[in-house]
Amino acid sequence: MSVKFTLNGQPRVVNLCDSHETLLQYLRREGLSGSKEGCAEGECGACAVMLLTPDAKGQARYQAVNSCLLLLGSLQDRELLSIEGLADGNKLHPCQQAMVDYGGSQCGYCTPGFVMSMAAEYYRSEGKSFDLEALAGNLCRCTGYRPIKDAALSLKAPLANDPLAQKLKQGLHRPFYARSQQGDEHFVRPVHLSELWQALDTYPDAKLVAGGTDWVVEINQRYSRTSVQIAIDALEELKGLEITGDAITLGAGLCLSDIEHELKEISLFNQLLPLFASPLIRNRATLGGNLATASPIGDAAPVLLALDAELILVSRAGERKIALKDFFLGYRQSALKPQEIIHSIHIPLPLASHSHFYKFAKRRADDISSVAVALACRLDKGHISDMRIGLGGVAATPVRAYETEGFLEGKAWQLDSFQVARKIISQEIKPISDFRSSAEYRKAMVKNSLLAFFDDLEVRQ
Amino acid sequence: MSHFKNHVGKAIPHESAKLHVSGEALYTDDLSKFFPKLLHAFPVQAPYSHAKVLKIDSSEALNVQGIVKVLSAEDVLGVNDSGIHHDEALFPSEVTFHGQAVVWVLAENETAARLGAAAVKVDYEPLPAILSIQAAIESQSFHDEPMSLSRHNLSDAEFRARFEEQSHRLQGELYMGAQEHFLFI
Numbered sequence: 225m226s227v228k229f230t231l232n233g234q235p236r237v238v239n240l241c242d243s244h245e246t247l248l249q250y251l252r253r254e255g256l257s258g259s260k261e262g263c264a265e266g267e268c269g270a271c272a273v274m275l276l277t278p279d280a281k282g283q284a285r286y287q288a289v290n291s292c293l294l295l296l297g298s299l300q301d302r303e304l305l306s307i308e309g310l311a312d313g314n315k316l317h318p319c320q321q322a323m324v325d326y327g328g329s330q331c332g333y334c335t336p337g338f339v340m341s342m343a344a345e346y347y348r349s350e351g352k353s354f355d356l357e358a359l360a361g362n363l364c365r366c367t368g369y370r371p372i373k374d375a376a377l378s379l380k381a382p383l384a385n386d387p388l389a390q391k392l393k394q395g396l397h398r399p400f401y402a403r404s405q406q407g408d409e410h411f412v413r414p415v416h417l418s419e420l421w422q423a424l425d426t427y428p429d430a431k432l433v434a435g436g437t438d439w440v441v442e443i444n445q446r447y448s449r450t451s452v453q454i455a456i457d458a459l460e461e462l463k464g465l466e467i468t469g470d471a472i473t474l475g476a477g478l479c480l481s482d483i484e485h486e487l488k489e490i491s492l493f494n495q496l497l498p499l500f501a502s503p504l505i506r507n508r509a510t511l512g513g514n515l516a517t518a519s520p521i522g523d524a525a526p527v528l529l530a531l532d533a534e535l536i537l538v539s540r541a542g543e544r545k546i547a548l549k550d551f552f553l554g555y556r557q558s559a560l561k562p563q564e565i566i567h568s569i570h571i572p573l574p575l576a577s578h579s580h581f582y583k584f585a586k587r588r589a590d591d592i593s594s595v596a597v598a599l600a601c602r603l604d605k606g607h608i609s610d611m612r613i614g615l616g617g618v619a620a621t622p623v624r625a626y627e628t629e630g631f632l633e634g635k636a637w638q639l640d641s642f643q644v645a646r647k648i649i650s651q652e653i654k655p656i657s658d659f660r661s662s663a664e665y666r667k668a669m670v671k672n673s674l675l676a677f678f679d680d681l682e683v684r685q
Numbered sequence: 686m687s688h689f690k691n692h693v694g695k696a697i698p699h700e701s702a703k704l705h706v707s708g709e710a711l712y713t714d715d716l717s718k719f720f721p722k723l724l725h726a727f728p729v730q731a732p733y734s735h736a737k738v739l740k741i742d743s744s745e746a747l748n749v750q751g752i753v754k755v756l757s758a759e760d761v762l763g764v765n766d767s768g769i770h771h772d773e774a775l776f777p778s779e780v781t782f783h784g785q786a787v788v789w790v791l792a793e794n795e796t797a798a799r800l801g802a803a804a805v806k807v808d809y810e811p812l813p814a815i816l817s818i819q820a821a822i823e824s825q826s827f828h829d830e831p832m833s834l835s836r837h838n839l840s841d842a843e844f845r846a847r848f849e850e851q852s853h854r855l856q857g858e859l860y861m862g863a864q865e866h867f868l869f870i
Contacts, residue, residue, distance in 0.1 A: 242796065249796070257715035258708015307708035320706035324698050332705030339706055447803050 227404060229299040230397070232309025240297060243409040243453060244443050247273065247291040247299065251306055258307035258336045259291050262363070264444040266290040266437055267590060269362030269504050272337040274344050276303040276396060280465055280482045284396045286388070287481075287507045288344035288358070293440040294508075295433065297411035298455035300402035305388070307336035310343060312387055319343045322375035330366035338362045341504065342376050347389060351381025360589055361502030399458045413455040420459060421540040424563045427452040432565065434477060435508035437501070438517050462512065462567060470573050473536075476512025476566040483511065492598060495581040496527045502590040512566040515551065518558040518621065521593045525552070525622035527581055529614030530598035533571045539564035552621035576600035576610060578681050582673045586660070593617050594661035597673040601632070608632050608641070618655040618666055627652045628674075642678040646671040724753055727798035728786035729805045735814035736780045738787055738807060746790060746804040751797030755805060757788045780809070818860075 227238045238250060248271045251259050262268035274286040275294075291306070310317040316324065319342045329335040338359060345358035354376050364372065382389040402413040403423075410427060414420040424430065430452040433439050442448040456462065462477025465486055472490070474483055484497035484506060500506055500523050514522045515535065525548070533548045537560065548569075551559050560566070579600035585591035596616035602609045611632040613625040628649040635641040655666035704710035717723050731738075743755035758765050758776035767775040776788055787807055792798035815821050833841065848854070 245796075252715075252718075253794070255718040256708075257711070257718055260712070261714070311707055316703065316706065320703075323706045324702040325696070327696070327699060327702075329699055329702055329705035332699075332701060332710045333712060335705040335710075336708040447799055449800075 227296055227300050227402070229301065230303040232305055238296060240404045240406055240411065243295075243297055243404070243406065243411040244449060245296045246440060246444070247294040247296055247304075250296055251291060256306055256308050260333055260336065261292060262334065262337075264292045265441045266293045266361075266501070266505050267363070268334065268337070269341060269502070270334050270337040272340040272362065272504055273307075274305045274340055275507075276305075276391075278396055280463075280478070280486055284392045284394075286344040286347050286392070287479075288341040288361075288504055289507050290361070290437075290504045292444060293436050293505075295411070295436055295440060295453070295455065297402075297404055297453065298413055298433070298436070298457055300413055301397050301399040303397060305340075307340060310339065310388075317343060317388075318379060318382070319346055319375075322378050323372070326375040326378060327371040328367060328375040330364075334362060334364045338364065338372055342379075343388075345376070346379050347382060347392065351379060354379055357498065358503055361504030363590075408451050410452045411455070412452070413458060415458045415460060417459060417461045417538065420454065420456065420565075421563075423454050424540070427454070428563060430454045432456050432516075434510045434513035434516075435479065435505075437505050437509040438513065438519075456565065457508075457510075462510075462565075464568060468573075472571040472573060474511055474569045474571070476515075476568055477510050480506040480509050480511065480514075491575060492527045492531060492579050492581050492600065496523060496583075496598075499523065499581075499583045499589065511569055515548070515569070516558060516560060516566055518552050518556045520555065520619060520621055521596065521617040522622065523583060523593055523596050523616060526596045526598040526614035526616040528569060528571070529622060529624050530579065530581075530600040530612045531571050531575065532612060533569050535569055536567040537561075537564050538567040543567065545570070549624055552623075555620040557621075576612070577602050578677075580677050580680055582669075582676060584661075584669045592660070595655070595666045595669045597670055599673065599677045603637055606637050608635050608637055613649075615653065615670060617661075618653045618670060623653075625649055625652055637678075639675075639678060642674045645674050649674060724791045724793065725795045725798040726756075726789045726791050727795070727802040729788045729790065729802045729807060730784045731780040731787050731807070731809065732783070733780055733809055733811050733814070734783045734816060735812040736809040737812060738778050738780060739810055740808040741788055742806040742808075743788070745806065746801040749792075749797060749801040749804055751793040752790060752801040753793065754791045755788055755801070756791060779812075 227240055229236055248259055248261060259273060260270040262270035269290065271291040272288050273291045275289050276284055277287050279285045311320060319339050323329060323335065323339060341359050341362050345354055349355060356373055356376060359372065359376060399415055401415055401419050404411045412423040414423055431450045433453050433455050434457055456477060459477050462475045464473060464475040465478060466473045480497055480500055481503060483493065487493040501509065511524055514524045528548050535546050535548055535551055537544050537546060539561065540563065546559055553559055582597045583593050584595045585593050594617055598614040601611040611629045613629055614622060615625055616622045628645050631648050632641060632645050650667055650671055653667065653670060655663045657663045701710055741757055746752055746755055761775065765774050765776055766772050777785060780787065788805060790798050790801040790805065792801050815824055815826050839847065
């Protein structure tokens with residue numbers, strides 16, 4: 225069986241010999257060597273390409289993504305551009321020309337990836353205000369970034385006859401159910417839940433792949449292989465985003481950058497998402513994936529715990545609700561039953577009046593947390609109520625600090641309360657030492673977060 | 686000097702800039718597209734810092750699709766050396782660092798070579814290893830003769846005596862952890 229997609233305006237039909245093959249591997253074996261493999265784990269951005277996808281409102285837009293983390297099988301019916309497809313014939317694309325004019329390359333290895341991230345933001349911002357954050361998933365070791373920033377900030381709006389801008393107006397190809405098989409390997413890409421249930425009837429033990437930003441790293445770095453993969457990134461039912469009077473409901477399959485964009489005024493999300501990996505990852509990664517992997521340090525979990533989120537789980541049998549605090553059962557184990565997926569995340573409104581998220585990692589951005597702390601509460605006549613503390617990186621699962629929360633409940637909003645709370649949380653959590661951090665460091669950061677919470681919000685008041 | 690006139694004060698683009706921004710610049714790994722029958726090599730790496738290689742079983746690796754050959758010491762006709770002479774062995778019988786390549790797998794593509802390498806079974810006999818400065822001092826295992834710093838051409842004894850005379854002395858030990866650095870390699 226084969227996979228069909230559009231690359232640089234040309235239809236491609238690929239006979240899938242290896243269901244674990246990534247787009248980057250395919251591009252390079254086809255001789256399109258402009259996309260580079262720097263890290264094969266979505267950290268460096270040297271392999272960035274642009275994928276034509278619908279935004280939260282269904283409009284066509286370019287999204288820069290890491291091609292090293294895109295499985296070829298999930299590209300059925302999609303349209304994408306690699307660096308080779310950016311120039312208009314012999315005329316460099318405005319982003320390419322700006323990088324030449326401002327000296328944005330030195331060794332040049334990371335340059336195609338930068339250009340692709342820049343081009344996606346060029347079409348999004350339309351010359352209004354280029355968001356430099358769009359380049360945060362691309363690493364450069366030579367230039368020191370300044371000439372790259374200069375190039376980005378020099379960009380004007382795309383011209384009316386810009387072929388790629390015109391392409392966006394033509395809209396999108398709708399993806400359809402796709403299935404491919406080679407020997408014992410199967411790859412299924414449903415677009416509706418009914419198709420997913422059918423696929424799961426045939427392959428009950430299939431590996432479910434959402435954004436792929438975790439699983440494809442396993443494939444690339446640990447050579448993990450499995451016989452059946454089901455891509456759930458095109459499931460329309462998982463893309464809902466609704467804000468009503470009493471709740472925010474986020475589809476488990478929305479990419480994080482869409483949530484970031486839609487909830488940029490919403491406290492905690494606007495602190496969490498800019499720190500979550502990099503924009504190239506956020507353009508693919510989903511909340512559902514982040515929670516279902518049940519990693520002890522998935523950054524979304526502490527925030528959603530502090531916001532008292534509930535999950536809607538769905539299977540062929542129907543829906544059920546579970547509080548997120550009851551979802552994590554053990555190290556990388558969740559309450560999901562076989563053939564059950566996360567449908568959406570439900571956050572009750574009104575949100576806590578006082579909240580803050582702290583992430584501690586070795587790098588400020590594009591890194592995995594050593595510790596993540598989310599705190600949320602309300603103030604009732606100067607007294608704390610509904611205190612919730614979500615922690616990542618201090619136990620085998622993301623956890624709530626119930627004992628400390630209980631202590632703070634009803635206490636006066638003053639420094640003393642948080643100083644005592646520091647002592648309590650120090651007894652309550654038992655982090656481990658590993659290559660990211662020592663147990664002592666983790667404990668110290670959690671304790672200090674309580675004081676920071678008081679200080680930061682005191683200033684804001 | 687006259688030839689500077691055309692350059693001074695002007696921004697001269699990088700001579701390869703157009704190749705960089707278009708993805709046309711070629712790097713080592715990009716050249717493989719010109720060699721369609723190029724084989725890819727991947728090492729089988731030792732999980733010990735110090736060990737004897739007892740047995741290498743390549744039978745399962747040879748079943749991986751795309752594998753052409755598992756190279757080992759038996760394939761070396763001349764000197765089993767990774768450098769010119771007296772360098773470490775290309776296919777060692779004794780491993781002396783963690784991750785050392787023991788054998789190499791050749792395959793039609795990189796993925797097959799990686800998967801093939803993962804399927805090679807190697808039996809090791811782990812041997813003692815000194816893994817920290819502290820352990821090295823305790824076992825008196827030094828890379829070189831002990832070094833000391835001195836001034837005024839004093840003998841070691843004289844230096845120590847002077848040292849004892851000083852009213853302020855500072856002593857201690859400093860350990861620096863490993864520094865993680867993200868590099869393209």
